[in-house]
Structure formats: structure tokens, C-alpha cells
Amino acid sequence: YQRRVHGEREGCINMLTTAIKIEVEEDKPQTRTPAATNNISDAATLSKSGMADEKQEALELMIKKRIELAWGYLDARRMTEVRLVVTDSLALMTKLRPIPESISCPLTLLIEKIGDPVLSENFYLELLRVVDTQLAKAGVLLRLAQIQYGKNKIADAIRLYDLSLGLGVLPDDRIVEVLKDIAHCQEKIGQITEAITTLITSLKINNQNQAVYIRIGLLFMKDNQLDKALRFLNEALRLNPNDCTVLCHIAKVLFCQRNYEHAKELLQKCCRDDPLKDEGWSLLGKIYSEEGKIPEAYECYKTALHLNANNVQNYVNLGELYESNDQYEDSLNLYRSILKRFPEDLALRRKYQFIVSKLEREEANGRKLSAGEFTELKHANTMICLLYTSPSPRDRQKSRMPSSA
Numbered sequence: 001y002q003r004r005v006h007g008e009r010e011g012c013i014n015m016l017t018t019a020i021k022i023e024v025e026e027d028k029p030q031t032r033t034p035a036a037t038n039n040i041s042d043a044a045t046l047s048k049s050g051m052a053d054e055k056q057e058a059l060e061l062m063i064k065k066r067i068e069l070a071w072g073y074l075d076a077r078r079m080t081e082v083r084l085v086v087t088d089s090l091a092l093m094t095k096l097r098p099i100p101e102s103i104s105c106p107l108t109l110l111i112e113k114i115g116d117p118v119l120s121e122n123f124y125l126e127l128l129r130v131v132d133t134q135l136a137k138a139g140v141l142l143r144l145a146q147i148q149y150g151k152n153k154i155a156d157a158i159r160l161y162d163l164s165l166g167l168g169v170l171p172d173d174r175i176v177e178v179l180k181d182i183a184h185c186q187e188k189i190g191q192i193t194e195a196i197t198t199l200i201t202s203l204k205i206n207n208q209n210q211a212v213y214i215r216i217g218l219l220f221m222k223d224n225q226l227d228k229a230l231r232f233l234n235e236a237l238r239l240n241p242n243d244c245t246v247l248c249h250i251a252k253v254l255f256c257q258r259n260y261e262h263a264k265e266l267l268q269k270c271c272r273d274d275p276l277k278d279e280g281w282s283l284l285g286k287i288y289s290e291e292g293k294i295p296e297a298y299e300c301y302k303t304a305l306h307l308n309a310n311n312v313q314n315y316v317n318l319g320e321l322y323e324s325n326d327q328y329e330d331s332l333n334l335y336r337s338i339l340k341r342f343p344e345d346l347a348l349r350r351k352y353q354f355i356v357s358k359l360e361r362e363e364a365n366g367r368k369l370s371a372g373e374f375t376e377l378k379h380a381n382t383m384i385c386l387l388y389t390s391p392s393p394r395d396r397q398k399s400r401m402p403s404s405a
Contacts, residue, residue, distance in 0.1 A: 013072040056096065060103055063092050067106050074113065086111065086119055090126060099130050121147050138164040142178065154185045161185070176202045176209060183215070192223050210239040214246060221253060229253050244274040251283050260287050278307035282314055289321055297321055312338070312345055319351055331355050 066089040073081040089107065093099060104127065111123050121144065128140045145160035161182045165175065179202040186195035199216045203209065213236035220229035230253045237246045247270040254263035264287050270280040285300030301318040308314060315338045322331035335352040342348055 010076065013069065013076065017069065059092055059096055060100065063089050063096075063103050063107070066092070067110055070110055074110075079114075082114060083116065083119065086114065087122075090119075090123055094126060097130065098132055099127070117147055117151055134167050134169045138167045138169055141167075145181070149181075149185060154189050158182055158185050172205050176206050176212070179205075180212065180215070187219065192219055195219055196223075208239060210236045210243070210246075213239070214249065217249060217253075221249075221256075226253050226257055242273060244270040244277050244280060248277070248279050248283060251280075255283065255287060260290060263287055276307055278304040278311060278314065281307065282311075282317055285317060285321070289324065294321065294325055312342055312348060316347065316351060323355070328355055328359060332359070 066085050070082050070085040070089070073079075073085060086107075093103065093107070096103065107123065111120050114120075124140050124144050124147070128137060128144070131137050131140060141160050141164035145157045145164065148154075148157040148160060161178055164170065165178055170178065179198050183195040183198040183202075186192075186198060196216055196219050199212050199219070202212055206212075213232050217229045217231075217233035217236065220226070220232065230250065233246060233250045233253065237243065237250065240246065247266045251263040251266045251270070254260075254266070264284065267280050267284040267287065270277065271284060274280065281300045281304040285297045285304065288294075288297035288300060298318075298321060301314065301321060304311070304314045305318065315334060319331045319334050322328070322334065332352070332355045335348055335355065339345070339348055339352060
């Protein structure tokens with residue numbers, strides 16, 4: 001242990017391995033041939049002790065040694081040995097009744113640190129068999145549900161969450177969190193209506209939870225039920241009238257309803273109260289763009305970009321503003337430069353290809369596209385998924401690439 005504290009990883013591992021070897025040799029009859037370290041048999045230890053508590057203590061000591069050894073291997077990034085030692089510890093743990101916190105807590109920390117879903121699932125399944133209280137069982141079921149969610153087994157995760165709730169021992173605040181997790185799972189598999197129902201159930205326990213009102217509002221937006229979305233978002237705003245995030249969500253709904261004036265009032269308030277929030281400036285720019293106020297929209301988009309240069313949507317908004325003002329070369333240059341930073345973003349690639357296609361067609365026809373041709377081209381390009389980014393017409397002439405490229 002001291003060697004591990006001082007960073008002597010290999011020394012720590014060697015000492016613990018030696019300790020386990022000594023443990024095996026001392027616990028076996030003298031006439032028996034010693035086994036290899038990796039095939040440790042604990043039958044001798046259990047047979048030597050006539051008292052149940054002595055057997056328990058002996059097992060606890062064995063597991064503690066292995067936990068320390070596993071930490072040593074983990075520090076040295078020897079993951080194969082870590083898994084072998086932890087598997088050995090879990091096999092020993094099955095013989096413990098009950099499992100003391102001095103074992104379960106450090107073993108839980110170790111397994112969570114390793115992050116292996118198979119080891120984690122095996123550990124919590126074993127723990128589920130031996131926990132002696134309903135509250136502890138509910139906690140283990142919740143952790144198993146999270147593991148299943150991480151493995152994308154959503155239906156199994158929901159079932160385990162339901163089992164934990166069915167025990168009837170969780171406190172109210174924890175029940176609300178579990179219901180939120182269930183709703184998230186339901187949303188992930190497309191059960192929007194069920195997710196909304198689950199969240200509304202949680203409001204019966206705590207009707208002052210702003211996050212739940214927001215989530216319900218966003219789900220109604222996703223389901224295109226804008227009036228209901230607005231009602232729940234307004235409830236969220238009532239709980240915290242100065243929450244700029246909620247103001248932005250309400251403004252989105254109003255924008256979809258084409259209630260630009262009210263949306264603009266909320267966003268202007270948001271930008272005054274929280275001028276560092278890029279989402280508010282971005283939404284305000286969209287409203288100005290819809291109203292035909294191009295300079296105001298441009299300033300809003302530039303402010304949003306200055307506040308958050310990692311939000312791709314901010315660049316897309318500015319590019320669309322260039323397009324609406326027939327500044328296609330500026331839009332093209334913007335998308336080309338941003339694709340260097342976000343080469344895997346398909347939305348940006350589609351936007352770039354759309355502008356390239358438009359300029360190519362104008363060049364081929366010797367005239368600008370009409371509004372109808374422009375709209376037809378725009379819709380035709382919405383489903384394009386590029387693996388190659390085509391150059392602009394000017395660059396194509398330089399490289400003498402064929403038009404089919």
C-alpha cells in the first residue's frame with residue numbers, strides 16, 4: 001500500500017502478488033502441491049476455520065488484497081490483469097454473507113473506475129442477490145438500469161427502473177429523478193406520448209420542479225403540439241421569471257407560430273439580462289431575418305458567433321442570411337472555411353454542396369436562377385450526403401476537373 005501511495009506501481013504489484021502467494025501457501029495442507037497464483041483455491045482457508053466469523057474475516061482479507069492488487073494493475077494500465085483479479089474477487093464475494101461495506105464500497109469504486117459494462121453488470125447482479133434491505137435493492141436495480149441504458153437496451157432499462165419503483169421504498173425526490181430517466185428512455189425509442197405521461201406523473205409528486213415543466217414543453221414541441229408546449233413552458237417561467245433558457249424556449253414556440261413581435265420582446269429581454277447567451281442572439285437574428293431587417297440580423301448572428309464559435313448552427317444561420325441576400329460567394333467561402341474545422345458535419349456539407357450546385361447551374365445557364373428554380377434546387381439538395389466536398393466553379397476551372405466530379 002505504501003509503495004502504491006508513493007507511485008511505485010510495479011513494486012506495489014509485486015508485494016501484493018507475493019502476499020497472495022503466501023496466503024495460498026499458508027492455507028493449504030503441507031502435502032498438497034502449490035498451485036499457480038492465478039488459480040487460487042480458497043477451500044483450504046475455509047476448511048481450517050471452524051467458526052463462521054473466522055471464515056468471513058478470512059474471505060474479507062482475501063478480497064481486500066485482490067482489490068489493492070487490481071488498483072495497482074489499474075495504475076499501471078494492465079487491464080487484462082485488472083479484469084482477471086476483479087473476476088477472482090467477485091467469485092470470492094459470492095461466498096460472503098452478508099457483504100460488509102468494507103468490501104462492497106471499495107469494490108464498487110474499483111469497478112466504476114474500470115468502466116467495463118460486463119464486470120459492472122456481473123458485480124451488481126451478485127450484489128442484488130445478497131443485499132439485505134429493500135432500499136439497497138432499489139439502488140442496485142437503478143444502477144443495473146443505467147448499465148442497460150449504456151448498452152442501448154432501452155426496454156430492459158425501463159423494466160429495471162419500474163422494478164425499483166415497485167419496491168415502494170424510494171424517497172419522493174428520488175422517484176422524480178427515476179421517472180425523468182424513464183421518460184428519457186421512452187423518448188429515445190420514440191414513445192413521446194408515454195414520455196409526456198411519465199413526466200406529468202412526476203409533477204403529482206413535486207409540482208414545483210421547473211426542469212420537468214421544461215422537458216414536457218420541449219416534448220410537446222417535438223410532437224408539434226405548440227399550444228401545449230407553450231402552456232408548460234409558461235409554467236416553468238412562472239417558477240423562475242428571469243430564466244433566460246426558458247425565455248428562449250418560449251421564443252422558439254412563438255417563432256414557429258409566427259408570433260414574431262412577442263418572440264422578439266422575450267429575446268430582447270433575454271439578451272439584456274444575459275448578454276453572454278449566444279442562443280438568444282441567434283434566435284433574435286432569425287426573427288430579424290424573417291422581418292427583412294438584414295443589418296440587424298447580421299449583427300445578432302455575428303454576436304452569437306463571437307460568444308460561441310463552436311456552435312455550428314451559428315455559422316449556418318449566417319450562411320443562410322448571406323443566401324437570402326444573394327451573397328452566394330460569401331456563403332460559399334464561409335461554409336468552406338468552417339468545413340475545415342468541422343469536416344464531419346453533414347449539415348454543413350449539404351449547405352456547401354447546395355451553394356456549389358446553384359453557382360454551377362447559373363454558370364452553365366449564363367444567368368441567375370429564378371425563384372422557382374432556386375427553390376427546386378434547394379429541396380433537391382436536402383437529401384444529399386457527401387463523402388467528397390466539391391470545389392467551387394472558380395477552383396474547378398483552375399484544377400480542370402470534369403463537371404461530373
